[in-house]
Amino acid sequence: MSKVNIKVLAEELQLSVSTISKALRDSYEISDETKKKVMELATRLNYIPNPYASSLRKKKSKTIAVVLPEVADNFFSLAINGIQSIAETKGYHVLIYLSHEKYANEKTILEDCQSGRVDGVLISISSETKSGDQIHKLQANNIPVVFFDREEESIETARVTTNDYECGLIAANHLLNRGCRRPAFLSISESLPICLNRIEGFKAALQETGIPDADRQIIYCTDNDSMYKQIKTILQSDNRPDGLIASVEKIVTPVYLACHELNINIPNDVKVIAFATLDTAPILDPPLTTITQPAFEIGKAAATLLFKGIEKSTFDLSKEHMVIPSVLIERESTRAAN
The missing domain is CATH 3.40.50.2300 (Response regulator)
Known part of the structure; x- marks a missing residue:
């Protein structure tokens, strides 16, 4: 599909290129009726102005x-x-x-x-x-x-x-091997392929280990403004997770803040692992286990x-x-x- 340019509009309306150009720029030299015809055709043909056209002819x-x-x-x-x-x-x-x-x-x-x-x-x-x-x-x-x-x-x-699916599997197995039996996956989206693939890996690990469905928590933290409150509520629930997987690194700060506020010890009360490339991961209190992406x-x-x-x-x-x-x-x- 070729691009729709001013020449195409000019040929369609049987007007000069100069007239089309002036109409698109709302020039006083062009009548309102002509401007209307030009704009309607430009919209119908999905014309996109190209401010760089003159330079792009050569390079x-x-x-x-x-x-x-x-x-x-x-x-x-x-x-x-x-x-x-x-x-x-x-x-x-x-x-x-x-x-x-x-x-x-x-x-x-x-x-x-x-x-x-x-x-x-x-x-x-x-x-x-x-x-x-x-x-x-x-x-x-x-x-x-x-x-x-x-x-x-x-x-x-x-x-x-x-390798998102494999990493979800690795993260879940890591928590399971450290004694977690109620791990939760914190996701920022219900549709992003990276999150869905990591969740599938998480679920596969729990299923293979025989963790009951009731203890397989997938929690969607889709609102940045309320993420801290949401995580705090999760950590105060009767069925509090004993392990958390943060699907992206921006979830890490609210997790650590909520644990600090609620006097929940990491890793004794809840273990935390995150998909993150944080330079500060080794100096957090405690240092953060990560799935580090290249x-x-x-x-x-x-x-x-x-x-x-x-x-x-x-x-x-x-x-x-x-x-x-x-x-x-x-x-x-x-x-x-x-």
């Missing part, structure tokens, strides 16, 4: 977009470093967008990326994302897209992830694939799926009882 924008759900997460900071390490060697700028875990923001960002501002997109989807429509539009406009960490599984393109390597690999798609239009990104394993790092937060 690429030399910019890639990186769409992130947040940057407070240390994982994404490290991933950006990996992406930047490749972009610099290619002479490219990196334009970072934040969806703040909102699909509406992500949709607006991806619409902006269709304008010619960027030559390719690296994306880790928001926790609200359930549709790949905007990414399909990018692909239709020959803008390559690569997923890293969080993916939309319905889209056929390259992706670089970690964030830098994931970002670097994703950028490498994206540039292959940018530099060679015949390169088939849909055949590229890299899985870079994460590592369990044991620390005091899951120490077995003496």
Whole structure:
């Protein structure tokens, strides 16, 4: 599918390119009736203004977009470093967008990326994302897209992830081997593939061990503002978990704060393990056991694939799926009882 440009609009309406351009800019030289016709056609054909058209006739924008759900997460900071390490060697700028875990923001960002501002997109989807429509539009406009960490599984393109199912299994077995019999999995989403895969691994480990369904807790902490209160309520319940798996590192702080507030000892009363790349994990009180994802390597690999798609239009990104394993790092937060 070719891009709809001003020439297409001009031919359709049998007007000059200059008239179309002025109408789109709401020029006083153009009648209201003509402006209305131009805008209606532009909307119907999904025309997207391209402020970079003149420069792009001769060369690429030399910019890639990186769409992130947040940057407070240390994982994404490290991933950006990996992406930047490749972009610099290619002479490219990196334009970072934040969806703040909102699909509406992500949709607006991806619409902006269709304008010619960027030559390719690296994306880790928001926790609200359930549709790949905007990414399909990018692909239709020959803008390559690569997923890293969080993916939309319905889209056929390259992706670089970690072994989420196996890590969910490893985290659960680690707690079970340390004596936990009522472990809980704290997830930030009911739809994100990374969370679903980690949950499936968690459930498989508990089923294999024979943990009753009543003691298999999966808790969705989807609201950042109320996460602390929610975790505190869980820890005060009659069926309080004796082990917690945090699906992402932003859950760690409210868990530690709630335990401190309630005078719950980690690891004697509850053991804690998190999917995290926190630099501070070894110096927390107690030091935090983590499933540590290779964030830098994931970002670097994703950028490498994206540039292959940018530099060679015949390169088939849909055949590229890299899985870079994460590592369990044991620390005091899951120490077995003496």
